Amino acid sequence: MSNVDSLRPISLAEFGGQEELNHDLSILLRASMERNELPEHILFAGPPGLGKTTLAAIVANELKLPIVSTSGPAIERPGDIASLLTGLRTPTVVFIDEIHALDKKAEELLYSAMEDRVLDVVIGEGVKTRSVRVSLEPFTLIGATTQAGLLSSPLRDRFGFQGRLKLYDEIALSNIIMRSSLLLNVELSSEASLELALRSRGTPRVANRLLRRVRDWVQVKYNLGDQKTISIDLEQTLQALEAYGVDPKGLDSLGRDILLTLINSFNGGPVGIGALAAAVGEATTTIEQVYEPYLMRQGLLQRTLRGRQATNDAWLHLGLTPPETANSVINPLPEETSTLL
Numbered sequence: 001m002s003n004v005d006s007l008r009p010i011s012l013a014e015f016g017g018q019e020e021l022n023h024d025l026s027i028l029l030r031a032s033m034e035r036n037e038l039p040e041h042i043l044f045a046g047p048p049g050l051g052k053t054t055l056a057a058i059v060a061n062e063l064k065l066p067i068v069s070t071s072g073p074a075i076e077r078p079g080d081i082a083s084l085l086t087g088l089r090t091p092t093v094v095f096i097d098e099i100h101a102l103d104k105k106a107e108e109l110l111y112s113a114m115e116d117r118v119l120d121v122v123i124g125e126g127v128k129t130r131s132v133r134v135s136l137e138p139f140t141l142i143g144a145t146t147q148a149g150l151l152s153s154p155l156r157d158r159f160g161f162q163g164r165l166k167l168y169d170e171i172a173l174s175n176i177i178m179r180s181s182l183l184l185n186v187e188l189s190s191e192a193s194l195e196l197a198l199r200s201r202g203t204p205r206v207a208n209r210l211l212r213r214v215r216d217w218v219q220v221k222y223n224l225g226d227q228k229t230i231s232i233d234l235e236q237t238l239q240a241l242e243a244y245g246v247d248p249k250g251l252d253s254l255g256r257d258i259l260l261t262l263i264n265s266f267n268g269g270p271v272g273i274g275a276l277a278a279a280v281g282e283a284t285t286t287i288e289q290v291y292e293p294y295l296m297r298q299g300l301l302q303r304t305l306r307g308r309q310a311t312n313d314a315w316l317h318l319g320l321t322p323p324e325t326a327n328s329v330i331n332p333l334p335e336e337t338s339t340l341l
Helices: 019-034 052-063 078-086 104-116 170-183 190-198 204-221 234-244 253-266 273-280 284-297 312-317 335-340
Strands: 042-045 067-071 092-097 118-123 130-135 139-145 161-164 186-188 230-232 301-304 307-310
Touching: 019 052, 019 161, 042 052, 052 067, 052 092, 052 139, 078 104, 078 118, 104 118, 104 139, 170 186, 170 190, 170 204, 186 190, 186 204, 190 204, 190 234, 204 230, 204 234, 253 273, 253 284, 253 301, 253 307, 253 312, 273 284, 273 307, 284 301
Parallel strands: 042 139, 042 161, 067 092, 092 139, 186 230
Antiparallel strands: 118 130, 301 307
16 A cells, blocks of 8 residues: 655655756765765755655665654754764664754754764763763764754754755656656556646645545546556546646645735735734744745745735736736845845
């Protein structure tokens, strides 16, 4: 039976859509294996759903090493990171998701561990307090973050390899969808695959989710539950996507609600992200990290010094008549400043 993890690629050869990062990472791994040593610590940054966790697992698989995974919010105190690292018994890949959310004292404990593979642990209390240096098994730390700007410079600089994942183009997403469809026992037409890619907001996680939902819709709609393989064409895909409320630009109900609120409640903007998030009833991080990059890429939203602003295309996409001012863009920087930069 297929599951979520079965759709994840397990090697760099299977991981497509990030060619530059893939190339640089393959050189790092090959060089370290030829020297019979662990690679430098690795940092992956980028929006959610692009494959940072998958890449961490791929690195461990390519190196033929075990992987230990945790997350920044789960490490609440220095003792948590000390327990994790002193518990390693063999060379290991240690993966910390959302590493920007690490406890500050736990982060500082990482510095000596990353540079010298030692931990300086303070034991005892009062006059009996003493520091003990503990040697660690070799490890490569892989950090993943959706907010690279929140990483402190001392931590960021200790990662010898830093790679940023970008939103995927439609061809790369279509290839990912075709691969996933085979694993899900779905015979998907190339036209249907491209349509799903166009509506996946540049994100493999969204693409695979839409593929599953279309498969479920077709299976139930046409009573295909007893068939081992389900065939899906473009027309069925369009019907399913309409039923789920995913529009031609890939916007779901929340994506459209962001634009509608910006237009109806703030006359198209500009408006601050806090006010927009409050009006939509969603966290600012969700808007900034999940929806905003794609809305900007599609030319539906602009960020200015005064806040977010709906573009002329956003009005038209929602079937609304834009005011004349919607065609004018508020300059994000004064003209004198922008020429200097």
